[in-house]
Amino acid sequence: MKFSKHIEACSLSPIRKFHPCMVAAQARGIHVHHLNIGQPDVPTPRAFFDAVRNFQSDVLAYAPSPGVETLLEAMRDYYRTIGVSLSVDDILVTVGGSEALQAVMACILEEGDEILVPEPFYPNYTTFINLSGGRIRPIPASPETGYHYASRETIEPLINEHTRAILVTNPGNPTGVVLTDDEKRTLVEIAQEHNLFLVSDEVYREIIYSGEALSSMLEFEDAAENIVVIDSISKRFSSCGARVGALLSRNQQLISHALKICQGRLCAATLDQMGAAALYQSMTPEYCTEVREEYRRRRDVVVESLSKLPGVRFRSPEGAFYLMVTLPVDDADKLQYFLLDEFEDNGETVMYAPGEGFYATPNHGRSEIRIAYVTNPDDLRRSIELLGLGIAAYNQKQEASQ
Amino acid sequence: MKFSKHIEACSLSPIRKFHPCMVAAQARGIHVHHLNIGQPDVPTPRAFFDAVRNFQSDVLAYAPSPGVETLLEAMRDYYRTIGVSLSVDDILVTVGGSEALQAVMACILEEGDEILVPEPFYPNYTTFINLSGGRIRPIPASPETGYHYASRETIEPLINEHTRAILVTNPGNPTGVVLTDDEKRTLVEIAQEHNLFLVSDEVYREIIYSGEALSSMLEFEDAAENIVVIDSISKRFSSCGARVGALLSRNQQLISHALKICQGRLCAATLDQMGAAALYQSMTPEYCTEVREEYRRRRDVVVESLSKLPGVRFRSPEGAFYLMVTLPVDDADKLQYFLLDEFEDNGETVMYAPGEGFYATPNHGRSEIRIAYVTNPDDLRRSIELLGLGIAAYNQKQEASQ
Numbered sequence: 001m002k003f004s005k006h007i008e009a010c011s012l013s014p015i016r017k018f019h020p021c022m023v024a025a026q027a028r029g030i031h032v033h034h035l036n037i038g039q040p041d042v043p044t045p046r047a048f049f050d051a052v053r054n055f056q057s058d059v060l061a062y063a064p065s066p067g068v069e070t071l072l073e074a075m076r077d078y079y080r081t082i083g084v085s086l087s088v089d090d091i092l093v094t095v096g097g098s099e100a101l102q103a104v105m106a107c108i109l110e111e112g113d114e115i116l117v118p119e120p121f122y123p124n125y126t127t128f129i130n131l132s133g134g135r136i137r138p139i140p141a142s143p144e145t146g147y148h149y150a151s152r153e154t155i156e157p158l159i160n161e162h163t164r165a166i167l168v169t170n171p172g173n174p175t176g177v178v179l180t181d182d183e184k185r186t187l188v189e190i191a192q193e194h195n196l197f198l199v200s201d202e203v204y205r206e207i208i209y210s211g212e213a214l215s216s217m218l219e220f221e222d223a224a225e226n227i228v229v230i231d232s233i234s235k236r237f238s239s240c241g242a243r244v245g246a247l248l249s250r251n252q253q254l255i256s257h258a259l260k261i262c263q264g265r266l267c268a269a270t271l272d273q274m275g276a277a278a279l280y281q282s283m284t285p286e287y288c289t290e291v292r293e294e295y296r297r298r299r300d301v302v303v304e305s306l307s308k309l310p311g312v313r314f315r316s317p318e319g320a321f322y323l324m325v326t327l328p329v330d331d332a333d334k335l336q337y338f339l340l341d342e343f344e345d346n347g348e349t350v351m352y353a354p355g356e357g358f359y360a361t362p363n364h365g366r367s368e369i370r371i372a373y374v375t376n377p378d379d380l381r382r383s384i385e386l387l388g389l390g391i392a393a394y395n396q397k398q399e400a401s402q
Numbered sequence: 403m404k405f406s407k408h409i410e411a412c413s414l415s416p417i418r419k420f421h422p423c424m425v426a427a428q429a430r431g432i433h434v435h436h437l438n439i440g441q442p443d444v445p446t447p448r449a450f451f452d453a454v455r456n457f458q459s460d461v462l463a464y465a466p467s468p469g470v471e472t473l474l475e476a477m478r479d480y481y482r483t484i485g486v487s488l489s490v491d492d493i494l495v496t497v498g499g500s501e502a503l504q505a506v507m508a509c510i511l512e513e514g515d516e517i518l519v520p521e522p523f524y525p526n527y528t529t530f531i532n533l534s535g536g537r538i539r540p541i542p543a544s545p546e547t548g549y550h551y552a553s554r555e556t557i558e559p560l561i562n563e564h565t566r567a568i569l570v571t572n573p574g575n576p577t578g579v580v581l582t583d584d585e586k587r588t589l590v591e592i593a594q595e596h597n598l599f600l601v602s603d604e605v606y607r608e609i610i611y612s613g614e615a616l617s618s619m620l621e622f623e624d625a626a627e628n629i630v631v632i633d634s635i636s637k638r639f640s641s642c643g644a645r646v647g648a649l650l651s652r653n654q655q656l657i658s659h660a661l662k663i664c665q666g667r668l669c670a671a672t673l674d675q676m677g678a679a680a681l682y683q684s685m686t687p688e689y690c691t692e693v694r695e696e697y698r699r700r701r702d703v704v705v706e707s708l709s710k711l712p713g714v715r716f717r718s719p720e721g722a723f724y725l726m727v728t729l730p731v732d733d734a735d736k737l738q739y740f741l742l743d744e745f746e747d748n749g750e751t752v753m754y755a756p757g758e759g760f761y762a763t764p765n766h767g768r769s770e771i772r773i774a775y776v777t778n779p780d781d782l783r784r785s786i787e788l789l790g791l792g793i794a795a796y797n798q799k800q801e802a803s804q
Contacts, residue, residue: 004512010662043460053455058445060643095497098667110406127666241462241672260412264529265500269671270643
């Protein structure tokens, strides 16, 4: 049977290939630490579960396609607290940030179109872009510049007649980069001058460490036609399993096109939307501060632990809960197999996300890995220690075999 | 700003245009009866809400991308009860049947491909097919043949080098047609001989009125490569707001391709999946019988009431909870505006879904409407009565103006 070339161009998760080795290691009694999973262990606020438990109707009916009214209003009010003025008509509730991304790509890209994405980037972007027929033109960023990319010199030479949009993650996954005000302004100006959409994935908005105020690209009201924001409750409220995100734009044509997709899929989950509305309604600055401080502690532990490892290079992340680390090894994929198949220290080993999957450019990121710091400080400390021991053992074995 | 031609080819729901008139009618104090909405009023089984309330973890975490294991197993066991043997690897949990449809279309269609769909059909199919770049080639069915379509003479002349699949809804929305065993066998053979996917949307499986056993296209094990089934808990358990569906196929290449999309969107809602697993685990034949009998009563009321209306033509539906009705009017769209803007009987009027939106062929279905019989018998009786009164008033006005 024949399949579409768009789906043929997509890949299964690169992490999957390690799954059998992980299962085998566990079967040998090895405890595997996880630096590879973006699932926080922070409790979901009770307000979510209370709202779901208090659902009163006998029938779990469809929600409206654009979203439950109380949730749309709660999101509008939340944006007002960070200085962004929106109408509920500028918001569509989506099935996680993922559906918002998928819908935007389907609306703005077609066969042969290009979208600029700073590299390394969130790998699932590739799937949604490929399905639309578009392709990623990577904006190069590198460990040397701390993965910052938002300059005219870097971006403008990449723009051609096929370019439709720039897609950024801010705060960044996998890099932890937070855009400066100047960088944001530069991106907005480039989008305006070249008639591009600027799609800003801001699902980690609250998780920033430098004391700056919360912000959104939607602050640039003069670029109303260009700016599209992807949002989600997953990280903000540690509620990844509730599939509630949002697509936000003052470009009413875009919203109207995306609504066609929302109507096609009928609605996002009714109960999850009730829970999400309660989360926004009960959100306090104290909650955000507490979550941020927890992640800051974890970041500090990771940074401190990594600093002790010889030959390891990285930059302390400014936001989100990830960082890219360059390891003193030839191939992070091979190291991962070694860590699962041959290595153990006191019955323990560690997993991470190898860097190559975060690059569109072939052979880039071979010596890099992404670390997610979503577990507790003790576990993180031990995980990084295991990484260091594993690197040493791997390089010793490599040298011995030469 | 430029938008993709695929999204430009999609439409907003044709029902939306009546919304302002409905709001205006309600503002005048008119009570509007709804024959236009597929939202059943049957209570959702308590097992769903109990499972959701009993969720124990502090963190609402991502579910696995292919679906929660207990739900996959419960679905497999459910299929066993209707005589279909599947492995959990043949099933992907999706965000409603809608996501399953969207994923299948993205996997099997590309620019210029054609998919055969019996007409009239569920309008949202158009959105998912357009987004993939494919197009619908309608298999003509008509009121005269009771909307049956599954014969070689009707289908084979429509197959060409662009044809990739046949998509059917069984039991049918909007027609209420249930395929006979011979018709199913014919479709399977055509798919096999012409190397086509046979995508069978079976979300109304339980709602059949002729005493036949529950069935699925998946029974045809000899066509494992061809057959893809779309399923959902929405209608089976009156739980439309829980976005839990499934994509089922023994074609492991298809499942592997669709899994790429499932991984891209991370997971379906965790709580809804818990609830869905409980629904399947606690499902009894008595529950299905009760629901079926309730819909049969409603169907009988609709059929009896429609039989009293002069000039109205229809065929008693064999399944699902819809039927197409040909009205003795020039234009069902115009009649709907008349019913909302000018008509009332005792302060009441009625809405339906005009037929044109269910056809891809231009100007077809102008005198047809789709009725959904999901409300209680008294309301249905009165709704059909209002329809009859409205038709008479509309035709009288038309004649008077000539």
